[in-house]
Amino acid sequence: MEEPRKRARPGRSPAPAGRTARPRQAEVARLAGVSQATVSLVLADKREGPAISEETRQKVLEAARSLGYVPDPAARRLAAARNNLLGVFSFTATFPTDVQHSYYPFLVGVEREAAERGYDLVLFTGSSTGGAGAAGPEALSRVRLADGCLFLGRHAPVQELGRLVTDGFPVVHLGRRDDPEGLHWVGADYVSAAHEVVDHLAALGHRRMVLIREDDEAPASTDREHGFLKGLETAGLHGGPETVFRSADPARDLTPERLRGWLADGVTAFVAEETDTGAAWRALLRAVADAGLDCPRDASLALLGSPPADLADGPEPTGFDIPRTRLGAAAVRMLAALVAGEEATEPLVACAFRPGATSGPPPAVHGH
Amino acid sequence: MEEPRKRARPGRSPAPAGRTARPRQAEVARLAGVSQATVSLVLADKREGPAISEETRQKVLEAARSLGYVPDPAARRLAAARNNLLGVFSFTATFPTDVQHSYYPFLVGVEREAAERGYDLVLFTGSSTGGAGAAGPEALSRVRLADGCLFLGRHAPVQELGRLVTDGFPVVHLGRRDDPEGLHWVGADYVSAAHEVVDHLAALGHRRMVLIREDDEAPASTDREHGFLKGLETAGLHGGPETVFRSADPARDLTPERLRGWLADGVTAFVAEETDTGAAWRALLRAVADAGLDCPRDASLALLGSPPADLADGPEPTGFDIPRTRLGAAAVRMLAALVAGEEATEPLVACAFRPGATSGPPPAVHGH
DNA sequence: CACATCGATTAATGCGTATTAGTAATGCGC
């Protein structure tokens, strides 16, 4: 913005200062004694399109090599009407100092897949309200500079996202989301994953199990419950409403007494939802310990997700891992498809089942 | 490259499908009832150049806003202007699966500083040799899409980097590097940092100290040695060649006997270079332990850097930390300066001195 | 009242490449 930056005068002289300027196709063409278009054709190396004689091809390649010709990416992208850029927009800093909450695992997948497909990544930071970019609602429209954009985090304003979507700008949200109508997203397949956990427990011989969940309506929660209930159904087990224990504060409500009550009722396995805080899982572990029970022996436990970092050294919970890296890759795949004008690809990514050490056969029942 | 991708027929119809296409200046112009040139002028917001009436300005800005107009970076570049994009190029994946080797701490600073200055970041992935992008010399040239580019890692090919540099394309390398002539870089100030460590030891009363270093010629190594020797000089201490112990395999050569020899000669402090492997530091710790010495009491130790991750729980070594985040920020500052046509900013970033627990006063000398 | 002045805007052009319509040259069949 500051300095207009001298440009070569509109006039003739295409290569004024001899050596210094980068060679253009025009100069390669001159050296090879052909037209610029021919150079472009040779270097494009298409199979279709106009034929080129082997002789000409060699002349051009030789000329290009000797001049050290390298295509100008800006011109290339301008002409191609696409710039091979995918945006990544996060509403917090993409690289938070607090590594715990970082999108790192996603980015690993995003980068890999993007590279694979020949895309470069543009990082937009929603939190960059400080600098030049006016932080108004139109801040989001910066992303239009890319061919499409990936959104991370749930803080994306519905309004603006909807605008992009209805404008036909390719957008993919990382994490399931129903909000702006027609928004594309990729997410972990919690339904199948929870189902699989139930399968595992059922295969071990458990006939009654209870899901401990917190009291919120996020899709991630309801999906897990769905999968859990479907799993029970598939296994031919009872799936009534009492198989789901829902509490806004599991640490308070999930008492050892309640646990014993369930056990007395024949419940042998407990499945906890995973959340940010891991409250359900913590409460479950606590209750089991307080009731003086031994985990794999007296009762089997499972966690519908990965344990919180501070419990990482405990016994590995039966459950599943969210395939963050693969989610990132899947998001890029879908985005690439949308950019190419194709149908959206599969939004669900399978979770990785983790046998873990917190489940085993149910305790033998005496009266049987 | 793959799919020729239908382009709008050369004919008239500029905006065929209504909503979908990205808005261009031409459409903003139409909506505002002015010419494309006027739109460009308004959006450029120059102080010089043709005057624009306030009324027109507002009309254009309003139209641009309502369409969500964003300039095409490629076109901007091609027209010899600025993008507000800074490139980040790494030759390994920017987000490796192995988080240990990640550039993460740098990126934190890079992102923050870039946002501060109103730049967006483009991640160019050099390691994408597997996929579509042929890894030819032009791989590097993609970065020309941005206004300037930051390079991470030491694997950047000199040849191609040099090309960018001589072409006047703004480039900053993260980490000191002398190789392509004229390449700008930012790096940690190892000289001062090592100097400071020596100051600290001297202030504690140490009169003789030895630097343990590995046998390589990386600038990072020689800088540390320089700082060490300068530190000795400043403190008025002996700085002969025997104050530097250089070994290709410290684990083998740094024996307890040798250590005792030094102690007998009056050496009371040992300073180890930091490297990837931390070999010098490990050998030093081992030798001290094997010699049955107590670290802060019988001999003081210092490490010119941060300890390797697996030694993180040991006593905190006296030494310094490499300010990676600030290095990232400094790199962006310099790059921004270069892009603006200004002088390069200060390349050296101070390290943070760490008093640590491995140094103390030298043992009292009886015969004194 | 013809003419230079100034301000606001536009027409025209270039940036470097990809693409497509078109041209010249050659080969082929009848």
Place this chain on the structure above:
DNA sequence: GCGCATTACTAATACGCATTAATCGATGTG
């Protein structure tokens, strides 16, 4: 030997934006 393909290229143009020369109306001047 004249259409008609086919081959091998080239000319022309568009891509989206910045820039500059030119235009036009309004104002002022001698």
